Amino acid sequence: MRFSSPPKPDLCKAIFLDRDGVINHDPGDYTRSIEEFSILPTALEALRILAEKGYIFILITNQGGIAKGIYSHDAVHEIHNHLRNLCNENGTPLTDIYYSPHHEITGLSLSRKPGSMMVERAIARYNINPAESWMIGDKQRDLDCASVLGVQGVLIPTNGALIDYIHSLV
Numbered sequence: 194m195r196f197s198s199p200p201k202p203d204l205c206k207a208i209f210l211d212r213d214g215v216i217n218h219d220p221g222d223y224t225r226s227i228e229e230f231s232i233l234p235t236a237l238e239a240l241r242i243l244a245e246k247g248y249i250f251i252l253i254t255n256q257g258g259i260a261k262g263i264y265s266h267d268a269v270h271e272i273h274n275h276l277r278n279l280c281n282e283n284g285t286p287l288t289d290i291y292y293s294p295h296h297e298i299t300g301l302s303l304s305r306k307p308g309s310m311m312v313e314r315a316i317a318r319y320n321i322n323p324a325e326s327w328m329i330g331d332k333q334r335d336l337d338c339a340s341v342l343g344v345q346g347v348l349i350p351t352n353g354a355l356i357d358y359i360h361s362l363v
């Protein structure tokens with residue numbers, strides 16, 4: 194008797210994106226509501242350039258303000274629905290969004306960056322090749338959560354022009 198295994202789906206390459214200070218303006222503490230959420234000027238154009246190169250997009254964001262009681266899961270969902278719509282209209286849909294609601298003040302979590310759990314889940318679920326993928330963030334912990342899995346990183350200044358930092362990726 195012969196067995197044949199199903200063909201393996203092709204690996205894809207991903208851009209893992211931090212949210213605050215990379216996609217939207219980070220005012221310095223928390224983005225609490227949709228009213229405080231504003232897309233940075235070059236972010237959507239940068240995503241279009243990256244999409245043309247065949248990357249998918251995964252948002253990876255710490256939202257420790259939830260653990261602190263500053264805002265709710267619902268407020269985060271409202272922001273993320275809005276962001277998904279913007280990205281869809283831009284022709285650069287977000288394949289998925291992972292957020293960690295935890296913070297050290299209420300307990301340790303493997304998902305909160307620099308923990309790697311969110312990126313690990315995305316790699317497994319979407320069959321992502323880490324070696325061809327990148328993490329873009331404005332804090333070292335953003336890069337650390339992915340580098341441990343073999344994902345290269347790009348560190349940008351908080352609220353910097355994303356488009357100026359993607360040349361090494363394309």
Ligand SMILES: [Mg+2]
Pocket residue numbers: 211212213214215219330331332
């Ligand atoms: Mg950030």
